[in-house]
Amino acid sequence: xxxxxxxxxxxxxxxxxxxxxxxxxxxxxxxxxxxxxxxxxxxxxxxxxxxxxxxxxxxxxxxxxxxxxxxxxxxxxxxxxxxxxxxxxxxxxxxxxxxxxxxxxxxxxxxxxxxxxxxxxxxxxxxxxxxxxxxxxxxxxxxxxxxxxxxxxxxxxxxxxxxxxxxxxxxxxxxxxxxxxxxxxxxxxxxxxxxxxxxxxxxxxxxxxxxxxxxxxxxxxxxxxxxxxxxxxxxxxxxxxxxxxxxxxxxxxxxxxxxxxxxxxxxxxxxxxxxxxxxxxxxxxxxxxxxxxxxxxxxxxxxxxxxxxxxxxxxxxx
Amino acid sequence: xxxxxxxxxxxxxxxxxxxxxxxxxxxxxxxxxxxxxxxxxxxxxxxxxxxxxxxxxxxxxxxxxxxxxxxxxxxxxxxxxxxxxxxxxxxxxxxxxxxxxxxxxxxxxxxxxxxxxxxxxxxxxxxxxxxxxxxxxxxxxxxxxxxxxxxxxxxxxxxxxxxxxxxxxxxxxxxxxxxxxxxxxxxxxxxxxxxxxxxxxxxxxxxxxxxxxxxxxxxxxxxxxxxxxxxxxxxxxxxxxxxxxxxxxxxxxxxxxxxxxxxxxxxxxxxxxxxxxxxxxxxxxxxxxxxxxxxxxxxxxxxxxxxxxxxxxxxxxx
Amino acid sequence: xxxxxxxxxxxxxxxxxxxxxxxxxxxxxxxxxxxxxxxxxxxxxxxxxxxxxxxxxxxxxxxxxxxxxxxxxxxxxxxxxxxxxxxxxxxxxxxxxxxxxxxxxxxxxxxxxxxxxxxxxxxxxxxxxxxxxxxxxxxxxxxxxxxxxxxxxxxxxxxxxxxxxxxxxxxxxxxxxxxxxxxxxxxxxxxxxxxxxxxxxxxxxxxxxxxxxxxxxxxxxxxxxxxxxxxxxxxxxxxxxxxxxxxxxxxxxxxxxxxxxxxxxxxxxxxxxxxxxxxxxxxxxxxxxxxxxxxxxxxxxxxxxxxxxxxxxxxxxx
Numbered sequence: 015x016x017x018x019x020x021x022x023x024x025x026x027x028x029x030x031x032x033x034x035x036x037x038x039x040x041x042x043x044x045x046x047x048x049x050x051x052x053x054x055x056x057x058x059x060x061x062x063x064x065x066x067x068x069x070x071x072x073x074x075x076x077x078x079x080x081x082x083x084x085x086x087x088x089x090x091x092x093x094x095x096x097x098x099x100x101x102x103x104x105x106x107x108x109x110x111x112x113x114x115x116x117x118x119x120x121x122x123x124x125x126x127x128x129x130x131x132x133x134x135x136x137x138x139x140x141x142x143x144x145x146x147x148x149x150x151x152x153x154x155x156x157x158x159x160x161x162x163x164x165x166x167x168x169x170x171x172x173x174x175x176x177x178x179x180x181x182x183x184x185x186x187x188x189x190x191x192x193x194x195x196x197x198x199x200x201x202x203x204x205x206x207x208x209x210x211x212x213x214x215x216x217x218x219x220x221x222x223x224x225x226x227x228x229x230x231x232x233x234x235x236x237x238x239x240x241x242x243x244x245x246x247x248x249x250x251x252x253x254x255x256x257x258x259x260x261x262x263x264x265x266x267x268x269x270x271x272x273x274x275x276x277x278x279x280x281x282x283x284x285x286x287x288x289x290x291x292x293x294x295x296x297x298x299x300x301x302x303x304x305x306x307x308x309x310x311x312x313x314x315x316x317x318x319x320x321x322x323x324x325x326x327x328x329x330x331x332x
Numbered sequence: 333x334x335x336x337x338x339x340x341x342x343x344x345x346x347x348x349x350x351x352x353x354x355x356x357x358x359x360x361x362x363x364x365x366x367x368x369x370x371x372x373x374x375x376x377x378x379x380x381x382x383x384x385x386x387x388x389x390x391x392x393x394x395x396x397x398x399x400x401x402x403x404x405x406x407x408x409x410x411x412x413x414x415x416x417x418x419x420x421x422x423x424x425x426x427x428x429x430x431x432x433x434x435x436x437x438x439x440x441x442x443x444x445x446x447x448x449x450x451x452x453x454x455x456x457x458x459x460x461x462x463x464x465x466x467x468x469x470x471x472x473x474x475x476x477x478x479x480x481x482x483x484x485x486x487x488x489x490x491x492x493x494x495x496x497x498x499x500x501x502x503x504x505x506x507x508x509x510x511x512x513x514x515x516x517x518x519x520x521x522x523x524x525x526x527x528x529x530x531x532x533x534x535x536x537x538x539x540x541x542x543x544x545x546x547x548x549x550x551x552x553x554x555x556x557x558x559x560x561x562x563x564x565x566x567x568x569x570x571x572x573x574x575x576x577x578x579x580x581x582x583x584x585x586x587x588x589x590x591x592x593x594x595x596x597x598x599x600x601x602x603x604x605x606x607x608x609x610x611x612x613x614x615x616x617x618x619x620x621x622x623x624x625x626x627x628x629x630x631x632x633x634x635x636x637x638x639x640x641x642x643x644x645x646x647x648x649x650x
Numbered sequence: 651x652x653x654x655x656x657x658x659x660x661x662x663x664x665x666x667x668x669x670x671x672x673x674x675x676x677x678x679x680x681x682x683x684x685x686x687x688x689x690x691x692x693x694x695x696x697x698x699x700x701x702x703x704x705x706x707x708x709x710x711x712x713x714x715x716x717x718x719x720x721x722x723x724x725x726x727x728x729x730x731x732x733x734x735x736x737x738x739x740x741x742x743x744x745x746x747x748x749x750x751x752x753x754x755x756x757x758x759x760x761x762x763x764x765x766x767x768x769x770x771x772x773x774x775x776x777x778x779x780x781x782x783x784x785x786x787x788x789x790x791x792x793x794x795x796x797x798x799x800x801x802x803x804x805x806x807x808x809x810x811x812x813x814x815x816x817x818x819x820x821x822x823x824x825x826x827x828x829x830x831x832x833x834x835x836x837x838x839x840x841x842x843x844x845x846x847x848x849x850x851x852x853x854x855x856x857x858x859x860x861x862x863x864x865x866x867x868x869x870x871x872x873x874x875x876x877x878x879x880x881x882x883x884x885x886x887x888x889x890x891x892x893x894x895x896x897x898x899x900x901x902x903x904x905x906x907x908x909x910x911x912x913x914x915x916x917x918x919x920x921x922x923x924x925x926x927x928x929x930x931x932x933x934x935x936x937x938x939x940x941x942x943x944x945x946x947x948x949x950x951x952x953x954x955x956x957x958x959x960x961x962x963x964x965x966x967x968x
Binding site: 300 | 861862864865866869872873913914920921922923944
């Protein structure tokens, strides 16, 4: 077996982060470790198989070049889910860097985005397209990575095909509570603006005005790069952003999960108890692996794909 | 026109971050985007002029040296406002680095500071001196940068001469609510200490005791550098720190704004909902551009002027 | 005198951070500066002696090599206190780096840990062993550094032998309130898990299950390194984690103190008002020096000892 499974099939180490009605999940202290009362404790100490890729450790070439040694990575299968106002090309640089490290990478573009002219989509359609993509391609042990709005799709895809998913990675991404919509996680004034932008559109889409986009999505970009990224985006189908999602099954999953936070991402406000990527939504994940990097919401994937790929690997590995 | 204006004269893209009595402005979720209900939405998509400096992009020398290319900057006019217990020399290194990049930089020293022996000043006098400086020198399209106490001066200067200001940059700086004083933003025990220090002075000034200064203003400095910086400071006129400021007009301005936060600045406590540079005061700015760097309150300008200049540029550019 | 004392013997500059019942100490704004109403203010301006090591500043060798110059350090005596699920070897790399810089470094291993087969220990026994170690070895002007659980030992050792301690450094470490136990600072679900693990043990110890350890203690490690670190740890005596500690004297000490926070340490949840290393527990220190670095709870000491040693020096110097 090439891909080692350190937690074996005893995936229930990962207890549901929040059970039942999880009344405390909006608080930062809704921190739930991997242990529940019905666990068999012997399973905490599985006889970890020697990772298949570690037998290279004594190979001569390992000692040839320090960077090669340091960067030898466990091969993983990544499925990268882009966010709103984006398409699969968001991942171009990052995917190339991950492939260069030996990983298998897919970046499916879901309906209503990229080259799809039909903007009349539902969250369920997006979910199905990604789940179908994974099943049709016979992908297993998938590290499912969602950026921004893509986080809500990681949640819904994972609860549809949990056996295919080895780990979920939320990268500056929404982690919704059961019954929430993405819109429910927007600060009131942002939500009001989105409501107006939606109403003023002819096809139930929302287009981000440049000043808002420039300051909060690409704050680290030069003006030229900001314009270039903004010029490339299309109006976002509004429907999926406003749909309340049934996420009960997600909150029963024991799939390992990580949160990758770029510290200058101000697309949602930082430091609020009520809103934000990290720690607000991240802490809903219960036991999760935290990885941080420097970057903003949409510039970094363009300008630092190598760094971002490394962080995604660190979030995704066993 | 050398200095391009990507938002044109339609400055009202930037809606007032908090309108009227802004009842939620003390909460971190007082996050207000650039959109108000009375906006003409066509203005969100102005025909951005090609930036004047981008025609160099294909010039031969651009490809000569990677760093040169990376560091080619849009020329800006900076006016740098120092804080309390400081004078214009605070900016020496940073100003030199900015000038090296082609920017025009002014660092006016305001009354009661530096070589001025008269400590009997008011906040209005400081404001007037800076506004007069800008007007007398015929400065336009100013990027007005305030450090620490200087943030309150950015607020008052901007509301006096808004047409001169292209962008406001708050660098670990006070962003006061209408009617507040700087003292109102000090934690109770710090305020009590300031009150005592003020009372014990003969000329209504406050001098920072070394241990407090060393631990919270220059925590990253060596002892020698900490002493050197401390030895250079003068007692601060207390009056302007305690004056309640009328900032109604500031909260009606649509001037773009940025917050630069150095992550080891502990001059005000971090992580509090009630006090602190970021996110506490920064989130009062409504739509703003967030830039972060590594540094503390007063060491970094001395030891890493090049990094700081780069961050100030990133905060100040269009 | 080789080791200079910039604050002289006037240690009462450092007022008790929280006095009496410190009712606000659980809030992030329990920020207490170094000044109390009964201070003699002339002591804020001691005639700082020229540091003994600064007379080298003009020595010829100083100019030989930039790095040497930059890294010339004030020689200090460090006593490094490891945390739970660790022994003295936790500090191996860091201690070596500190010694390489000219510091004197001790890393005493306390009872119930490392090679000690007896797990039946109390917090008082651990405290006594460290205090005895310092006294027996005639150590003075000690920079006492505690990691994680070791923070609670810094508190209890400092209140036993305050005259030996020049500065306390809390490195992602517990800072307990008077009357608290370490267990009191665990989020409810973690505490519940610890309770179960403790109950299921035969010798009143707690062993961290690998998945929990991997995700929250060594989140930045490769799987192999995570396993290696986990394999080396022993079950932790539970008793000292649950003991309520009398820390009244600690909160009357004027010993200077620092908090070193590694920003990806998620062993306790980040961003909570109720739990966490920084700012939650750090802000109990009143006036303290903040130092940050990149790292997690237990990987960084293994993988980046040089960086960690530098940060500990920056936290520990005068």
